[in-house]
Amino acid sequence: MRADIVWWDxxxxxxxxxxxxxYLREESVAAFSEVPGLRFKMWLSDPDTNRWGAVLLWESEEASQQALPSRALELIGHPPQVAHGFDVEATTEGRYETQRLALQGLAFVETTQSNNG
Incomplete structure (x- = not known):
């Protein structure tokens, strides 16, 4: 397994x-849901430092090398300031209450709240 981390300012x-x-709601989440060999992608933001990023978990190094359906580079206008790849030493899943992991996070919470209001 392989993990990649990227951060943009x-x-x-x-x-x-x-x-x-x-962009996540309209395009990126759906596109990444179809990427072969991608086990997990989590998008991150830090409003205090105005940073945007992602963590990707791949089944293999080969899978991590494929072209991705992302327009983040085009939209942001420059490569990420941080882009690192790592070998995965171990994984586990803890106990959790939320059964569905897909479509969680602020990008979707705000949409749900605005649709219910």
Whole structure:
């Protein structure tokens, strides 16, 4: 298994965390749901430092080398300031209450709340 971590500083970009959330809802989450060999992708944001990033968990190094259906580079306008790949030493799953992992997070919580209001 392989893990990749990427971080962008949005302060030198025309994008915001809110605009990137819209990109997740409208395009990116669905596109990454179809990527062969991708076990998990989690998008991250840090409003205090205006950073945007992701953690990807791959079944293999080969899977991690494929072209990805991402327009983040195009939208943000520059490569990530941090991009590292790692070998995975071990994995586990803890106890949890939320059965469905897909479509969780702020990008979808805000949509659900606005649709219920």
């Amino acid at each position: 949005l302060s030198v970009s025309g994008q915001t965390i809110e605009s990137m959330r819209e």
